Amino acid sequence: MPLLGGIRPPIAVLCILILALSGLTAKVLGPAGDTVVPKAVLSSQRYFAEDGAIALRSSIDERVADLQRTATAVNSGSSVKPERVLSDLSRAYQKWTGTTVLDLESGEVLAARGETIPLAWLDEDTLTGGKALKPRIVRLETGDVRLMTMVVLEQAGQPQQLLVASSSLTVPAINLGPFRSMSVVAEDGEVLATAGFERAESLNSDQERAELSFRHQQMTRLADQAAKRAEQHPVRAKEPGARGYPGVSGTLLGGEHNGRVATVGYASLASSDPDEKQSVAAGLGLSVVSLLPVVRQEAGQSDRALLGLAAAGALVLLGLVAVAVLWRNVQRPLLHLFLESRRLARGDLHRPVSVPKRGEAARIGIALERLRRRLTGDDPAAGPPAPRRRMGTRGPLVITGVLLLLWCVPVGLLLNRTDATVSVPTTIVNDQRERTDMMADRLRRALNEAQADLVSVSHLIEEGNERGTDSLLNDALAKHSRYQSLYVVDPSGAVSARAGGEPHAWSNGEDQPEVQVGGKGGKLPILQASAPVSEGKGGTLVGEIRVQFLNSLLVRPGLGEVRVVDADGLTIASSGGFTAFEKLPGEALDNLVRAANVRVGAGPVENGLLIRGGGKVTVAAAAPFSGGGVTADIGWTLVSRQDAGHLRIAPYEREDRSVLAGLLGLAAVIVCLGWIHLVVVRPLRALATSAEKLADGDLKTVLYPRYQDEVGAVVRSLELLRQQAQAHRQNPTHRTADPRVEGK
Structure with missing residues (x-):
């Protein structure tokens, strides 16, 4: 028999996979080590x-x-x-x-x-x-x-x-x-x-x-x-x-x-x-x-070791039962048919066929017995009756799959499950808070730097030289990727020089901040920084900061989703997708922002928390913009949140390992049982139908073996019996197989 053909290889592979998975389960579901x-x-x-x-x-x-x-x-x-x-x-x-x-x-x-x-x-x-x-x-x-x-x-x-x-x-x-x-x-x-x-x-x-x-x-x-x-x-x-x-x-x-x-x-x-x-x-x-x-x-506790050993032992026990079902109901009947069909093909027609009890093997065994009686001259109709219950060979596969799923489903979906009571190390919360504070400081410095660049450029603007101003603004825009447009606005609000995208309205006034936010009702907020033109008569250099520039600063691994919100808690920038001026997701984050701004004078020591709800834990932190520069009093707050399930914490790691073990077991079931169904069950069902037709007298249909395995060997034997039956019909006095056929 070929190495990968027949019923033995998939059952052997299933045994190996079960033993390997049980060992892996005992290791990964046990203690994580010291x-x-x-x-x-x-x-x-x-x-x-x-x-x-x-x-x-x-x-x-x-x-x-x-x-x-x-x-x-x-x-x-x-x-x-x-x-x-x-x-x-x-x-x-x-x-x-x-x-x-x-x-x-x-x-x-x-x-x-x-x-x-x-x-x-x-x-x-x-x-x-x-x-x-x-x-x-x-x-x-x-x-x-x-x-x-x-x-x-x-x-x-x-x-x-x-x-x-x-x-x-x-x-x-x-x-x-x-x-x-x-x-x-x-x-x-x-x-x-x-x-x-x-x-x-x-x-x-x-x-x-x-x-x-x-x-x-x-x-x-x-x-x-x-x-x-x-x-x-x-x-x-x-x-x-x-x-x-x-x-x-x-x-x-x-x-x-x-x-x-x-x-x-x-x-x-x-x-x-x-x-x-x-x-x-x-x-x-x-x-x-x-x-x-x-x-x-x-260090890892002993009960985790017992849990891993218990799960591995249960898999071995269920695996042995599943393999026993396959061996008794699929492999042994098929091998028995292979031996009986080869005996008949070699001319040993005197001993009745030992018919399996159920399924396609029983149908093929009855057909072989009827062919034997036809070749010996007995009445084929006097053979054994057809099996009453046709559970078929698919029945043992279903039973085997159910037995193994009894282990895969509980391990993958029920074992080591986490909920909102998971304990998150305090260090993680502190790091989330302090990294959020660092990100807020970095963003504050970037905005201050943007305004300082405008101050530097504004000193070079000459009054009345519009062509030179346009060239200066174009050159500055090419050097600073943080701006999407630069333009000079006179006291009446008219734009006298510009570079880049279409300018938006700018609010002049003594009480107006140097950094303004507009664009409510649109898809993106409009961020404008300004600097007075030193040699002009009340003119202002305005630079519109790209929202994408702020978003790029907020993307950092290990922080989750990061947002910048204004004094009303409306989103201005985000590391993920957002709609301009949308609210924070959840009341807990709004409360965190308000509490952070109340304690802004005392620093961000308490501006981190764990949000528990919906069966999960979220680590969140908020850091208001504080310090020097034009953004000191802007009223913005940086908010970060991430699902604790994305952290490499022991409870979540054990849950992931349990899910992995369940998925590996499910994959082993699908591969091995699918293998058996394709190479054994389907050909065996087709062979049972062909054998019954042959036993009913269809001696013209030639049987061709498709696989070099046990099923293919039974097909070859049935083809030899068909040829003997044709010879017997042509010569009724012929009682034994042709010596040349027997030699084959």
Whole structure:
């Protein structure tokens, strides 16, 4: 018999699959092992570090772009004094701790503002243009770290000058919670800036001081490991086909103190689009490291092991019964028919056929007995009667399927089911809240940066030069993808110059905010930022911010759906689809937004919660826009929510494993029983019909075997018996099979 033909292979495969699935069930439904920290918590630390790296990279790239934009404006205009350059720069962007203009030829300081910038790090190659003017990281005598950004000023009729701007290199200014710490780490593992470490003098007990010392020690040690891992190529650092963060990111586990394990998430600064040119910040070799001591997770309980063993044992028991049903009602009758038909075909007609009890096998056995009696000259009608109950071969398949489904359905649909009472680690709620606060800060800074860009452009607008203004606006629109249109509005509301899409009405007035939202009743809100035209008579430069730009900032893994709502709780932007100014889904989120705005002065410490209902748990958080800039009093709030079922928490993982085990069992049932039905049951039913016709006297229809298996062997034997019956009809005195046929 061929290896894959007949009744034996599918039953054998079913046995193997049942044993394999039972072993897998005992493993995956048993204890998960001694996992120190839940996987969801580790993933959250990695996401937290990635958010910090994105915020830091955007901040550094914006500083470089702002300085280059200023240099372009200065170089293209009329000659201005260095003091005027620094004055305009500080008025447009309040992000520099100090600025200086040097004469490139002599190195003399021509103008300076803010804190004194040390110039010892400047060498001759830099001053003569021998080195690329990329940002430098400089540590001051006080121990503080500064990021030095440089650009060359080339004004007509003046020697080349070097504009140097100094800014603090800090982690994003967000609430880190009571135990989290964040650091900016250099390529060699040196910690350049930290946040979240309180002063030891302010601690009230030795235990708190020991906790702080533990965190300092772990940050120093794990930051060095993170820096080494960040040196890998982003593609080689990930699994094949993995997507997500374009840089290198991951998690580390440190030491343990008072039942808490130091967990670290790290992420290197990477370009937002790896297919484009690498950003300036991405070339500095910096990484962001986030450290959080997490309560150690308890080891798996023994009752889970018993549950896994019980489920595996039940599968083995039901599998044995199911295989026994197939063996007794399908395999054994078919093999018996194969032996009986071959005996008759070889000429042994003296012994009656042993007929199976039921089904198609019984019908074929009765037909064989009638053929035997016809060949021996006896009355065929005196053979055994037809079976009364024709359950058929499909009956055992149904019974087998039902037996196995008795295991698959309860395991897949009932075992380890979760509901709204699932316990979610507090760390997950805290991380959701703090990441939401970080996202709100990032969005606030992006809007402030958009308004600052308008201020920078407005200083270059010349009154009465409409053609030059149009060219200036088109150039600015090409450089800033956040705008969909730019236009200048005079005091009467008329548009005097424009670039990009169709402008919308702008409300002038002393009490009007610099960022306005309109478009109610439409599909998308209209976001407008403004800046007064310095040399105009009450004119205003208006930039319409693309809603898609805000939506793109809100998309981050591990946060779920993120929305920006106004003071009335109406949606302005969302990481998913939304309709302009639609309400939040659910009263619980509205209450969360109101509570967050009430506590805005105290920080977002309590602005996270678990929403239980509808048989599921939702982790939600809200963070109002707070801080400096034009969006400080805008009244917007960032709201995030995600289904806890998407988190890698033990109860949900056990539920997923149970569903997987049930689906695997169902797949095994479908494959193996479908295999038996196709290669055995259907051919056997067709063979039973052909055998009955042959026994009734149809000796003209030739029987062709389609498969090289037991059913095909029975078909070949029936064809030989048909030929013998034809010979017997032509020669009634012939009582035995032809020797040549018997030899076959």
